[in-house]
Amino acid sequence: MTHLARTKQILADLIAFPSVSSDGNMDLIAYAARLLEDCGAKVDHIIAPCGTKANLFATLGPEVDGGILLSGHSDVVPVSDQQWASDPFDMIEKDGKLFGRGTCDMKGFIAATLAMAPLYAAKVKDRPVHFAFTYDEEIGCFGAQHLAEVLKERGLTPGVAIIGEPTEMRIIEGHKGCCEYTTHFHGLAGHGSLPDRGVNAVEYAARYVGKILELKDRLRAMAPADSPFEPPWTTINVGALNGGVANNVIPSNAWIDWEMRPVQDGDADFVKEELARYCDEELVPQMHSVDPDAGIRLETIAEVAGLIPTEENEAKRIVSELTGANGADLVAFGTEAGIFQALGTDVVVCGPGSIEQAHKADEYLSLDQLQQCLTMLERLGDRLHG
Incomplete structure (x- = not known):
């Protein structure tokens, strides 16, 4: 099975979990945890104070500072006030697009990282790969703040973080708080x-x-x-x-x-x-x-916190090499990136899909965007091996 086919399969499963912020995400987190555990990852469920939500933090490779973090939020916005052409929690493929709530914001990126996990498990050496799937980004980034506190307590600081919000695979180095x-x-x-x-x-x-x-x-x-x-x-x-x-x-x-x-x-x-x-x-x-x-x-x-552009940013350098993009942009919307930057991690935002599709009825992610994301992540796997 190709990486694209596997990613589509995983994404369909993720979309079927109606992880609206007002509800829980535990079933989705358990599903992602099983896939990562099957690859040999050390997986940690960080339960929210409410008890119905959790962050997932998983590691392939040694538990040391300086790893590469791939992060996305698991929650989605409601659909109750929107008119959809199809069931928003049943992914539909049509005209080169994948329709469903969360396809671009941002389960597409999460699915791509999960599909690549077996490759990373086979190639990771001294530099670990971390996966962070958070709760409640849409209502205040509470999950990422909780995760950051846990990482501080453990004394673990990733060196690089890629936040896979929909940027049309452009590299974003800054946004306001x-x-x-x-x-x-x-x-x-x-x-x-x-x-x-x-x-x-x-x-x-x-x-x-x-x-x-x-x-x-x-x-x-x-x-x-x-x-x-x-x-x-x-x-x-x-x-x-x-x-x-x-x-x-x-x-x-x-x-x-x-x-x-x-x-x-x-x-x-x-x-x-x-x-x-x-x-x-x-x-x-x-x-x-x-x-x-x-x-x-x-x-x-x-x-x-906002994401502040910096002169020295290893994340920007790595993603530029992986994508071939020159330069980086700023965006108006907010992300969890500044929370990880505050830990001392170099951060960029880069993921498949357009923010123009997020939060709307008939949200979609194009297959072309998803393939571009997979190409970046595949090249990251080669980098781990090298």
């Missing part, structure tokens, strides 16, 4: 005709949004002169403002969902400190003048 928050406002309900006797949570939320908009403008002026990103400054987006029950009731609760994508260290702290000062010095005292139980609380949903 992503910080997601919900700010909660607790006020005092009352009749709309007596506004001074209540604490209007929606109004305070609106003022908070006004402060965010002010900070957005200040961040533009703080952009590093050599920032490679587009746009070159840290961005903030207010995604939702919720609150209230009726137009004649003073709302007692409101909340804002917002995100920030920092381009440099310090920007996230600057924004949070400015918002905290605004709340402590202006908003909360005014709320307390009516009701001492009123208040504002910032909830951190996720804070994920």
Whole structure:
């Protein structure tokens, strides 16, 4: 059986596991673990605190620093609000494309690495190959953060990591971080005709949004002169403002969902400190003048480090040699790459498929892209042997 045929077979199996972030991924992880154990890999299940999800970390070769890590997230986004032409969890091949939820984001890469595992097992020598399949990337990269903590505790640092997000096999050396928050406002309900006797949570939320908009403008002026990103400054987006029950009731609760994508260290702290000062010095005292139980609380949903381009990057050099690509690019979307970079690992993002297909109905991965990925991974096997 060719590597492509084997990869398609494995990918069909992976797609059949509906590993939506809100559910578990244990069956998928068990399946991948069996394939790697059959190749002689040492396999470790790192169970999430919830008990229904896990990371898989597996090693072929010696357990030493400096190995090559192939990483992908096992979770996928929901399909419940989408109109698919076929069952999203039953992979369909049509017109040179493989359709199914997760084909490009990013079970295609995982399937390719699993298909290549027997080759690596036969060729690996002094430099190990690691496989990392994580949980909950789509909702905050929680699995990768958990895995990074475990690797730190074990004192194990891969030398190189290839994160197989869909980049159309382009080498990506940088992207912004992503910080997601919900700010909660607790006020005092009352009749709309007596506004001074209540604490209007929606109004305070609106003022908070006004402060965010002010900070957005200040961040533009703080952009590093050599920032490679587009746009070159840290961005903030207010995604939702919720609150209230009726137009004649003073709302007692409101909340804002917002995100920030920092381009440099310090920007996230600057924004949070400015918002905290605004709340402590202006908003909360005014709320307390009516009701001492009123208040504002910032909830951190996720804070994920960006991938910072570096002059010396062994991962970029290796993948350039494997693919023949010259140079590297930046992307707007976030990945788990910065989490591994923070360990001291050289990292690039490179995988089959287009981000344009991710998260959509009728998601697909072209066979051409999958073959390009397999060619890269086959050449990696030859490198291990050499």
